[in-house]
Amino acid sequence: MPTEGLDSPLSRQAVWLQNYRPRLRLVEMGKAAAVGDGVVWVEGLPSAAMDEILRFDDGSEALVFHLGKHRIGAILLAEGAGLNAGAAAHLTGRGLDIGVGDTLLGRVVDPLGRPLDGGPAPHAVSRRPLEAPSPPITARDFVNQPLVSGNKIVDTLIPIGKGQRQLLIGDAGAGKSALALDLVVAQQGRAVLCVYVLISQKRSAVVATLDTLRRTGALAYTCVVVAEATATPGFKYLAPFAGCAIAEGWMWAGRDVLVVYDDLTTHARAYRELSLLLRRPPGREAYPGDIFYLHSRLLERSTRLAARCGGGSMTALPLIETEQGDIAAYIPTNLISITDGQIYLDPQLFARGILPAIDVTRSVSRIGGQAQETAIKTEAGRMKLDYLQFLELEVFTRFGARLEAGIATKIQRGRLLRELLKQQRLSPLSPEQQMAWLVAYNEHLLDGLAGEALAARLTSLLERAAASGLTLSDGREAWRTAATEWVGHEPAA
Ligand SMILES: Nc1ncnc2c1ncn2[C@@H]1O[C@H](COP(=O)(O)OP(=O)(O)OP(=O)(O)O)[C@@H](O)[C@H]1O
Numbered sequence: 001m002p003t004e005g006l007d008s009p010l011s012r013q014a015v016w017l018q019n020y021r022p023r024l025r026l027v028e029m030g031k032a033a034a035v036g037d038g039v040v041w042v043e044g045l046p047s048a049a050m051d052e053i054l055r056f057d058d059g060s061e062a063l064v065f066h067l068g069k070h071r072i073g074a075i076l077l078a079e080g081a082g083l084n085a086g087a088a089a090h091l092t093g094r095g096l097d098i099g100v101g102d103t104l105l106g107r108v109v110d111p112l113g114r115p116l117d118g119g120p121a122p123h124a125v126s127r128r129p130l131e132a133p134s135p136p137i138t139a140r141d142f143v144n145q146p147l148v149s150g151n152k153i154v155d156t157l158i159p160i161g162k163g164q165r166q167l168l169i170g171d172a173g174a175g176k177s178a179l180a181l182d183l184v185v186a187q188q189g190r191a192v193l194c195v196y197v198l199i200s201q202k203r204s205a206v207v208a209t210l211d212t213l214r215r216t217g218a219l220a221y222t223c224v225v226v227a228e229a230t231a232t233p234g235f236k237y238l239a240p241f242a243g244c245a246i247a248e249g250w251m252w253a254g255r256d257v258l259v260v261y262d263d264l265t266t267h268a269r270a271y272r273e274l275s276l277l278l279r280r281p282p283g284r285e286a287y288p289g290d291i292f293y294l295h296s297r298l299l300e301r302s303t304r305l306a307a308r309c310g311g312g313s314m315t316a317l318p319l320i321e322t323e324q325g326d327i328a329a330y331i332p333t334n335l336i337s338i339t340d341g342q343i344y345l346d347p348q349l350f351a352r353g354i355l356p357a358i359d360v361t362r363s364v365s366r367i368g369g370q371a372q373e374t375a376i377k378t379e380a381g382r383m384k385l386d387y388l389q390f391l392e393l394e395v396f397t398r399f400g401a402r403l404e405a406g407i408a409t410k411i412q413r414g415r416l417l418r419e420l421l422k423q424q425r426l427s428p429l430s431p432e433q434q435m436a437w438l439v440a441y442n443e444h445l446l447d448g449l450a451g452e453a454l455a456a457r458l459t460s461l462l463e464r465a466a467a468s469g470l471t472l473s474d475g476r477e478a479w480r481t482a483a484t485e486w487v488g489h490e491p492a493a
C-alpha cells in the first residue's frame with residue numbers, strides 16, 4: 001500500500017499552511033456619490049482608467065466614462081437594488097467585451113450580449129472588446145469585391161464593395177431603414193453575415209424590423225443588437241460598438257460581414273446626453289467636442305482584411321438623418337467625410353412616388369467602382385450618361401417649350417429609365433438580373449413601353465434571366481440575343 005511521502009501534494013499543502021503569514025494588501029475602494037439617469041458618480045479610486053468596469057458590493061456594474069479631478073462619472077451597466085449613495089465601489093481592471101461567433105446568428109441581443117428574444121443566453125466561445133483599435137494598414141487589402149445590394153440604382157450607379165463604408169443619408173421617413181433592410185435581405189445565399197444595430201427606436205419599429213427579417217428568412221444569417229428608445233443613454237451609446245465587435249469577430253474569422261447602424265443621429269444624441277449628464281467640458285463650437293472622433297473610431301474598424309489575415313471584410317452602412325435635406329449640418333458632414341461615399345434619399349422624390357427615393361446626382365461611391373463587375377460597369381456607364389442628361393433636360397420640359405426631336409427622344413428614354421429604376425421593397429435582383437435589364441435598356445428593347453405593359457415585360461425579363469443560367473462572364477452578344485428573345489416573348493397573361 002502506498003504511503004504519503006514528504007513530497008506528496010498533501011504534505012506540501014500542510015507545510016505551506018504552516019508557513020503562511022497573512023500580509024498587508026492594498027486595495028483601492030471608492031464610494032458612490034450619486035446615482036441617477038443611468039449614470040453613477042464615484043469618489044475615490046484614483047487609479048481608475050477610462051472604459052474600465054467598476055463593481056459595487058450589491059453586484060451593480062458601471063463603465064468609467066469620465067475621469068474628473070475629484071469624481072469619476074460612470075455609465076451603469078447593471079443596476080442592483082442596493083445601489084445608492086455610499087455604496088462601496090471596486091476596480092475590476094476589465095474593459096467591456098461581448099460574446100461573438102456563430103451562436104449569435106438569428107439572435108436579438110442588447111449591447112452587453114444578453115438575449116432579448118426570450119431565448120437562452122448565447123453560448124459564445126470567444127469574446128471581443130467593445131472598444132478596439134482599427135486593423136493596422138498592413139493587415140488591410142483594397143476593396144475589390146462587389147457587395148451585391150440587389151438594388152437597381154445602387155448596384156449599377158453607386159456600387160458598394162466589400163469592406164466599404166457607405167452612408168445612407170436623408171430626412172426622416174425618406175426610406176433609409178427600408179433600403180438598409182433591403183440590402184440585408186439581398187445577402188441571402190451570398191455567404192455574407194449581417195449585424196443590424198437598432199439605436200433608440202420605438203418598440204413598434206424594432207418589432208417591424210425583426211418581423212421583416214424573420215419573414216424573409218434573413219434573420220438566419222443576422223444578429224440584431226437593440227438599444228430601444230427607453231434604454232439608458234449609456235446603452236444607446238454602446239450599441240453600435242457592440243454590433244461592431246460582433247461583426248469584427250466574424251471578419252477576423254475570415255467571413256464577409258455587413259453591419260447596419262440605424263441610426264447614428266440618435267447615437268450622437270445619446271452621446272451628447274451622456275456627456276451633459278456627466279458634465280464633460282465642451283470642446284470647440286460643437287458639443288461634445290469629440291463627437292467626430294466617436295464616429296470615426298467606430299467606422300474605421302470596418303475594412304477589408306488582407307488574405308494573410310483571413311481575407312474577411314466588414315462593410316458598414318451607417319444611417320444618418322438630415323433636417324430639411326440639410327446635408328451640410330455638423331454631424332452629416334462629419335459622417336460624409338468619414339465614409340467612402342453616400343446614398344442620398346430625397347424626400348421630394350419620395351413624395352413623387354419615385355421609390356427608392358435615391359437622388360443619383362447627390363449620391364456617390366468613392367471606391368465601389370473598383371469592385372464592380374466589369375460587365376455591369378460597362379452597361380451601367382452608358383445608362384448613367386442617359387440618365388444624367390435626362391435629369392438636366394427634364395427641367396426644360398416644365399416650361400412647356402417645343403422640343404427638338406433628338407431631345408424629345410432623350411427625354412422619353414429618360415422617363416423609361418426612371419420607371420425601370422423604381423423598385424419595390426424586399427425584391428432584390430441578382431447581378432445577372434441587373435445585367436438583363438441594363439442590356440435590354442441599352443439595346444432599346446423596351447422603348448415605347450410604359451405602365452403595366454412595361455412592368456409585365458420587365459417582370460418576365462427578370463424571371464427568365466434568373467432561370468437562364470447565363471452568367472456575367474458570357475459575352476455581351478450572348479446577353480443581347482437572350483435579352484431580345486426574353487423581351488419579345490409575350491408575358492403570361
Ligand atoms: N422602395 C420602397 N417602396 C415602397 N415603400 C417604401 C420604399 N422605401 C421606403 N418605403 C416606405 O417608406 C416609409 C418610410 O421608410 P423608412 O422607415 O425606411 O424611412 P427612414 O428614413 O428610415 O425613416 P426614419 O428616419 O423615421 O427612421 C416606410 O413605410 C416604407 O415602407
Ligand SMILES: [Mg+2]
Pocket residue numbers: 176177178262
Ligand atoms: Mg429609419
